[in-house]
Amino acid sequence: MTKERKTNRMSSSADKRRSAGPGSHILRTASTRSAANPVAGSTKDGAVNAGNAVGGGSSSSSSNNNIIAPPPRAQLGVASVAGGSLVPGDEGPKPGDAGCGAATQKERETHGGTSGSGTGTGSSSTKEADGQRIALLETELAVMEDEFARELDRLSRKESETATFWQGRVARAEDRARAACGEMEALEAECVELRAQVRGLKEFVSTSTRTDGQSATSDEVFGEGAARLGNGLQNWVIVHFRRAKIDFGKASEDELEELAALVPMYEELAAAAKVHLLQSFVSRVLVEMVFGAYFVGLSPEQARQFRDVEETLRSYSSEEAVNQWRSTTLTLLRREAGDKMHSETDAATERVIERINRVLDGITDIKTTDARDQALRALIVSAIDLGRLLAVQKAVFGVFMPEIVPHQQTMFDPATMEDVGGEDEETLPQRDICCVTFPGIMKRGDETGRMLAYRNIIAKAMVLCSPE
Known part of the structure; x- marks a missing residue:
């Protein structure tokens, strides 16, 4: 300026x-x-x-x-x-x-x-x-980076704390679950031990009250044997007759009469309950030829003689003494004469198989096979063993199978029957039964053969109720 x-x-x-x-x-x-x-x-x-x-x-x-x-x-x-011309007197x-x-x-x-x-x-x-x-932007960027780093650290700490919390909670829950499982296993083991103790006490009481040294068999053994035999029979019918078609027209008159004597309502059951019909027929044959025999393995003449002796003893002795004699005699036969009765036992088994196959082959379109006969023979042998075991007891064991008669109602009894149709338990007492698929076992008296008025259901009969 x-x-x-x-x-x-x-x-x-x-x-x-x-x-x-x-x-x-x-x-x-x-x-x-x-x-x-x-x-x-x-x-x-x-x-x-x-x-x-x-x-x-x-x-x-x-x-x-x-x-x-x-x-x-x-x-x-x-x-x-500047204009491009020279002024006179100005020569440059x-x-x-x-x-x-x-x-x-x-x-x-x-x-x-x-x-x-x-x-x-x-x-x-x-x-x-x-x-x-x-420089200002770099400063702001540095501030934002610092804030982001602090927020990231805070979130990381929160995530770590949350993970630690839930890991601890899950660990505590797993510990409680393991402890509960251990406690449950301990309780189950204790229950098994207590059952074994109860069974041992029953056997001890039973053997201590016997004077002849015979070994007693608890009621649970009979119940388990009956249940096992019933399940085996049901499986046998399902496996071999599930696809079978029932045709009464091709059966002979004798076969139909035998079927009607064992299962009177066979015509009503053929359409809706085929398996139960066949199972009921086989069960009736087992009750009549195995459980109804005096002692399987004795010839018919020998069985008749033993029955006569027992009836004679009843006229001279008390019921308790007769039961002890029967138990002792049949136990001796079961232990000592098993081999001698082997042939008669096999013959009785074959008679049962022949009777069952004759009727089933007549009313169904399936013929007998070796596999079917072998499975049936195993069931019959199991039934014979169970029947012999029942016969040697001092208490009187009986196999019962309710009778079904046409045009007559047989009401369901919850004390002696068990339904196999899956019906409502509350409505069962008001229902009538149409078929008995497997028998039940009843016990009279105690292990010494006394107190015959005492009755106990060891195994309930398996029945099928009629539809409403």
Whole structure:
């Protein structure tokens, strides 16, 4: 600004000198000084132009206007040159004006340098602003990274705490479950042990009350044997007659009469309960030929003789004494005469198989096979063993199978019967039965053969109730 003020004062002085006239001494003195010291003039003009460039960024034309104006005639010559024509009397620069040309060239260079300096200053300011923005953004980014890291650490701690909590809870639950399982296993083992103790006590009481040294058999053995035999018979019927078709038209009159004597309601059962019909027929044959025999293995004549002796003893002795005699005699036969009764036992088994196959082959479309006969023979042998075991006891064991008569209701008895049809237990007492699939076992008296008024159901009869 100081340089501009100096330039303005110099312009004012120049104007005053021009007003003095073209031939004034002042103008000549200025021209002489300019010619004598062109470098100084150029330096002064460069300083003026630099000041104008820094202060306002003006062009080179405005810088030239700030130079000390020449006389009017000189101005006219300059204008003519700028317009492309020479003014008369102005033939161009003279040898003495070399300093002026050098000053003009210096002025242009100085102006160009000043303009470049101004542009560089503006670019530097922009870079500085960009640098400040980048620094600010980097600071904000660093703050956000710190916040993100803190939040991530907090979430990680929360997740770790949650995982630790649930792992501990699951571990405690597993510990409780293991403890409960261990306790349950211990209770089950204790129950098994207690059952064994009860069974042992029963056997001890039974053997201690016997005077003949015979080993007693608990009621559970009879119940388990009956259940095992009943399940085996049901499986045998299902395996070999599941796809069989019942046709009473092709059966003989004798076969139908025998079937009607054992299962009176066979016609009603054939359509809706085929398996139960066949199972009931086989059970009736086993009750009549195995459980109804005096002792399987004795010939019919021997069995008749033993019955006669027992009846004779009843007329002379008490019921208890007769039961002891029967138990002792049959135990002796079971232990000592098993081999001698083997042939008669096999013959009795074959008679049972022949009777069952004759009727089943007559009413069904499936003929007998070796596999079927072998399975049936195993069932009959099991029934014979169970029947012998019942016969040697001092207590009176009987196998019962309720009779089903057409046009007569036989009501369900929950004390002696068990339903195999899956009916509602609450409605069973009001239902009548249509079929007995397997017999039950009843015990009269105690292990010594006394107290015959005492009755106990060892195994319930398996029955099928009629549909409502």
